[in-house]
Amino acid sequence: MATQRQLFDLAGRDPELRFSPYCWRTKFALAHKGLAFESLAWRMHEAARLGFSGQAKVPVLVDEGHCVYDSWDIAIYLERAYPDAPSLFGAPAAIPVTRVINAWADSFLHALIAPIIVLDVHNCLHPADQAYFRTTREARFKTTLEALVADRESHVRQLRRALEPLRTVLATQRWLAGDTPAYADYCVAGTLQWPRVFVGDDLLDAEDPVRRWFEAVLDLHDGLGRGAKLARNAI
Numbered sequence: 209m210a211t212q213r214q215l216f217d218l219a220g221r222d223p224e225l226r227f228s229p230y231c232w233r234t235k236f237a238l239a240h241k242g243l244a245f246e247s248l249a250w251r252m253h254e255a256a257r258l259g260f261s262g263q264a265k266v267p268v269l270v271d272e273g274h275c276v277y278d279s280w281d282i283a284i285y286l287e288r289a290y291p292d293a294p295s296l297f298g299a300p301a302a303i304p305v306t307r308v309i310n311a312w313a314d315s316f317l318h319a320l321i322a323p324i325i326v327l328d329v330h331n332c333l334h335p336a337d338q339a340y341f342r343t344t345r346e347a348r349f350k351t352t353l354e355a356l357v358a359d360r361e362s363h364v365r366q367l368r369r370a371l372e373p374l375r376t377v378l379a380t381q382r383w384l385a386g387d388t389p390a391y392a393d394y395c396v397a398g399t400l401q402w403p404r405v406f407v408g409d410d411l412l413d414a415e416d417p418v419r420r421w422f423e424a425v426l427d428l429h430d431g432l433g434r435g436a437k438l439a440r441n442a443i
Contacts, residue, residue: 213238216258216268219249220332222442227329227405229318230279232433233398234267237283237391239429241293245269253336279398280310283391296391306392309384313399320370321403323363327353328406332439364411371418378417382424389428397425397433406439 215235218228226232226247238245250257255264261277268277269285276285284303287296297303322345330341330353342353349356357363374396377384385392400422403411412419426433 212272213243213245214270215245215247216250216266217247218266219251220442221334222437223249224437225332225405225439225442226436227402228266229399229402231267232401233279233394234269234282235432236394236398236429237286237296239432240296240394241286241290243286243290243293251334251337252340253334280307298385298390302390306395309392310395313395316370317399320363320367321399323356324360324367325403325406327357328439332406332442368412374418378421383421389425393425397422401433401436405436408438408440
């Protein structure tokens with residue numbers, strides 16, 4: 209029987225290239241809950257396909273008639289709709305703290321990662337998405353994509369320094385959430401999967417505790433994250 213659960217997932221020119229940090233958070237969350245889903249490739253120029261959701265961004269989850277968008281809202285929905293499945297937060301009291309981590313990744317880490325990969329993202333997009341992507345991102349950063357990535361090594365160093373709070377936590381516990389992985393881990397891992405798809409596994413030093421933790425997250429759920437197609441292997 210086909211699953212009635214569908215996830216609209218941002219794709220590049222190659223429909224198997226899936227790189228959205230928000231969509232990856234949702235895929236990790238669904239796998240954590242043990243929920244099967246069909247991942248549907250979606251591109252930016254296909255906004256009309258999401259008309260039923262009342263907005264035009266992914267992820268969008270359609271769960272047997274229920275439509276939810278925004279990765280955070282999807283996580284909260286899954287926690288409430290499937291209380292007997294493994295918890296994404298461990299306890300209700302952990303939800304507000306996890307939301308802080310989610311916001312930190314959105315506002316801080318994303319701003320550091322974009323200058324590393326934004327041109328790679330553009331080059332891997334469907335041709336119909338490229339003009340929109342370039343125009344909106346160059347307006348946001350007030351420079352060309354080429355100029356933004358010109359000093360990539362400096363941006364990589366800044367990102368590595370910014371991850372120091374995670375190293376402090378991971379020095380005393382295996383997962384960001386504590387003894388077992390939870391949505392706090394997926395918030396950050398989904399964000400790091402975004403550059404991994406484009407620049408591979410060497411963004412972090414081999415001996416970095418954050419890299420060891422990230423590698424462990426990639427191996428969860430039968431290697432869900434590990435199996436992501438990388439840009440160098442895309443069509």
